[in-house]
Amino acid sequence: MDNKEDDEEVGVGSNVPTAIETDIHAEHKEIKAFPRHTRYMVIASCFVIQGLACGLIHSWGVQQEYLANNVYNGNPGKIKTLGYIGTLMFFGIYLWGMPAGWIAEVWSYRKLCLSGVFMMALGQLLASFCKEPWQLCITLGIVFGLGAGLVFGPTSTAPAGWFTKRRGLATGITVAGVGVGGLIIAPLTEFLVRETSVAWSQRITAIYIVVLGAISCFFVRVPVQDRSRSFRSFNWRAFNNRRFVIHALMVFFVTAAYIVPYTYLPQFWVRHGISSEDASVLIAVANVASSVGRIIIGFAADYIGVLNSLALSLGIAAISCLLIWPFATSIGVGVVMSLFYGFTAGGYWTLAPFAAAKLFGIEKLASNSGTFYTVSAFGAWLGNPVGGAILSGPGHSTNFLGMSVYVGVLWFVAFLMAAINRTTYSKKLFAAA
Incomplete structure (x- = not known):
């Protein structure tokens, strides 16, 4: 019974070679060799680093709004350039996923995250001396984006290696740092900009990135580090694996869809008579x-299965965009849309690395997830521009129907990809896969 449970935890199927079973038991012994509190320190440290990286990206809009209205007001070209910075940061956090995951496995999770934290702080510090938007594109969009990309993948996957029965909950708590970081850092940034200046807010940000990030990096580690692997041993043949390709396609479609509602729903609500203040509350x-x-979805996945949870979440996200968004023209229905979409779309970020561990094994989770995050970069680059192009088309600027269908179809295709991988893993409909 124990062997079967262990097989299900790493997703290697029912016909597991003895060598893999031995490796799994060896992994459990490695985990037990550490004090019990080590795993919780890993979760806490990864939570903080995720909050710093993604929370600062989410809070860039505060600085962008101030610069556009007070520094570059009346200069449309510079204001347009400011708009590229958030996209560059968001793109960078995924673009560096593949090399970051591979470097973490070959070199060190801790040292890589420390390097990323340094780059994040350096980007903020250099930005504080910039006078032109194109300079901010380099310091924040590229330098900070590189640092965020170096820490995002490793901190998303490191906690999973410390758990076998509560892997979903551990991953869920970790990636919840993204939302919590945004909730804390955005108002903090607004306060610093208002009371000091954009430049000093960036310098202060660099200081707390170094302090909180360096302390957190000290605790980022995995129980087993395979020192025999090298940069030359990357397995490009993974793309010959049908499951791998299907999972990569799912990741691409999800990322193309994910950010569009967060970007355009406030505009949709204002167009339908909801105040901008209420629209911001709904977001x-x-x-x-x-x-x-x-x-919660990570916790549920530990019981009903990660692949089941993934397909269910993607399906509900698709339904919310196709069937709720077009009718969310009042605050009441807007709340329903926000709850359904936020809950299920957010749950995906817990389930994506967890599902990769289930399908392809825990031992290569960082490099595999890194590959998927790099695929996500192209989806992130595509989603908003296509949505904006649809919105600017005839008849779509007022009812947003074309955009909601576009996003809903992306989520539905991702659901189909997840469902296909679920059926290849187990043909039993109600199995906890």
Whole structure:
């Protein structure tokens, strides 16, 4: 019975070679060799680093709004350039996923995250001396984006290696740092900008990144580090694996869809008579629901199966965009949309690395997840521009129907990809896969 349970934890199927079973038991022994509190320190440290990296990206809009209205007001070209910075940061956090995951496995999770934290702080510090938007594109968009990309993948996957029965809950708590970081850092940034200046807010940000990030990096580690692997041993043949390709496609479609509602729902609500203040509250509701969903869906996945939870979450996200968004023209229905979308879409970020561990094994989770995050970068680059192009088309600027269908179809295709991998793992409909 124990062997079967262990097989299900790492997703290697029912016909598991004896060598793999031996490795799994060896992994359990490695975990037990550490004090019990080590695993919880790993979760806490990864939670903080995720909050710093993603929370600062989410709070860039505060600085962008101030610069656009007070520094570059009346200069449309520079204001347009400011708009690229958030996209560059968001793109960078995924673009560096593949090399970051591989470097973490070959070199060191701790040292890689420390390097990323240094780059994040350096980007903020250099930005404080910039006078032109194109300079901010380099310091924040590229330098900070590189640092965020170096820490995001490793901190998303490190906690999973410390758990076998509560892997979903551990991952969910970790990635909930994204939402919590946004909720804390955005108002903090607004306060610093208002009371000091954009430049000093960036310098202060660099200081707390170094302090909190360096302390957290000290605790980031995995129980087993395979020192026999090298940079030359990357397995490009993984793309010959049908499951791997299907999972990569799912990741691409999800990332293309994910950010569009967060970007355009406020505009949709204002167009339908809801005040901008209420629209911002509805987005805040979606962010809170996202943080809660990351934890609860991860917890549920430990019981009903990660692949089941993944398909269910993607399906509900598709339904919310196709059937709720078009009718969310009042605050009441807007709250329903925010709750359903935020909860299920946020849960995906818990389930994505957890599902990769289930399908392809825990021992290569960082490099595999890194590959998927790099695929996500192209989806992130595609999603908003296509949505904006649809919105600018005839007849779509008022009812947003074309955009909601576009996003809903992306989520539905991702659901189909997840369902296909679920059926290849187990043909039993109600199995906890």
